[in-house]
Amino acid sequence: MNRSLVIVLAALVLGVALFGGSYFAGQRACRMTLANPTDDLAWLRTEFQLSDAEMARIRELHAGYQPRCAEMCAKIAAKKSELEAALNGATNVSPVAQQKLAELAALRAQCQAQMLQHFTEVSRTMPPEQGRRYLAEMQRLTLGFHEQTEQSMSESAGHEHHHE
Amino acid sequence: MKNENTNPEDARLATLLRESRVAPTLPPRFQESVWRRIEEAEAPAKAGGGTGWLESLAALMLRPRFALAAAAVLIVAGALLGAREGGQMAKQDARARYLAAVAPNSLR
Numbered sequence: 001m002n003r004s005l006v007i008v009l010a011a012l013v014l015g016v017a018l019f020g021g022s023y024f025a026g027q028r029a030c031r032m033t034l035a036n037p038t039d040d041l042a043w044l045r046t047e048f049q050l051s052d053a054e055m056a057r058i059r060e061l062h063a064g065y066q067p068r069c070a071e072m073c074a075k076i077a078a079k080k081s082e083l084e085a086a087l088n089g090a091t092n093v094s095p096v097a098q099q100k101l102a103e104l105a106a107l108r109a110q111c112q113a114q115m116l117q118h119f120t121e122v123s124r125t126m127p128p129e130q131g132r133r134y135l136a137e138m139q140r141l142t143l144g145f146h147e148q149t150e151q152s153m154s155e156s157a158g159h160e161h162h163h164e
Numbered sequence: 165m166k167n168e169n170t171n172p173e174d175a176r177l178a179t180l181l182r183e184s185r186v187a188p189t190l191p192p193r194f195q196e197s198v199w200r201r202i203e204e205a206e207a208p209a210k211a212g213g214g215t216g217w218l219e220s221l222a223a224l225m226l227r228p229r230f231a232l233a234a235a236a237v238l239i240v241a242g243a244l245l246g247a248r249e250g251g252q253m254a255k256q257d258a259r260a261r262y263l264a265a266v267a268p269n270s271l272r
Contacts, residue, residue: 004222011225018235019242026246027253034254040265043258065266115267141259142267 044122048130057125065118072111079104115142 036042041062045055083104086097119138123131224230 002218004218007222007225008218011231015234015238019238022239022242023246023249026243027250028246030247030250031254031257034251035257037261040261043255043262046255046258062266069266118266138267141263 076107
């Protein structure tokens with residue numbers, strides 16, 4: 001092979017290795033430095049530029065919300081187990097299973113309402129503009145998933161109808 | 165020896181020899197064609213065509229100054245881009261952590 005070609009190819013390989021190595025080193029170092037694995041609320045402070053006083057109030061709200069959230073989660077998990085037991089081995093959706101489904105949906109709705117209430121309280125402790133942004137962002141992140149699923153399902157259903 | 169050099173016969177012979185030398189006439193544009201052949205012999209790659217730029221590039225990469233500067237630029241650019249990406253990832257990690265703390269997976 002031509003000597004010049006070998007030199008150019010070797011230089012390119014070395015260049016890619018240098019760039020790639022420093023890219024991953026920089027990425028890892030920055031990710032490790034900025035990560036705060038002990039504080040669940042660290043994102044709020046940086047994203048919404050909150051003061052210490054605002055953060056203290058939010059920590060109080062968060063501490064109050066956590067046990068209620070855990071309690072609802074435990075109730076939902078128990079209801080899911082009951083539903084699974086009612087559906088186990090059945091070839092039809094029995095009235096008991098329907099009842100469990102309704103109870104599970106009610107529990108989820110209750111939990112969701114509690115969660116949205118918490119978001120609203122937290123948003124009130126922030127400066128108005130940041131509060132609005134926080135509330136919109138949390139609603140998008142927690143409720144948007146369902147909307148996205150429903151939208152994709154309705155789109156695919158419409159698509160199928162269109163071809164029928 | 166001196167006697168031989170001063171011999172008139174030898175002098176005549178030398179004159180005859182000088183006169184007998186023929187000074188050939190050069191073909192037209194002789195000098196120009198000689199230089200052209202010398203240049204062609206010195207630059208075979210150019211005459212071949214195609215690989216001249218590759219050799220120039222290889223020669224450039226072998227220069228220590230260029231190699232060091234290129235390596236420094238690549239390292240700094242890579243580290244800066246990586247740090248930017250790492251910052252974004254750290255932000256996403258923190259957001260996911262908060263979300264996991266306030267919104268159970270069963271609701272999302």
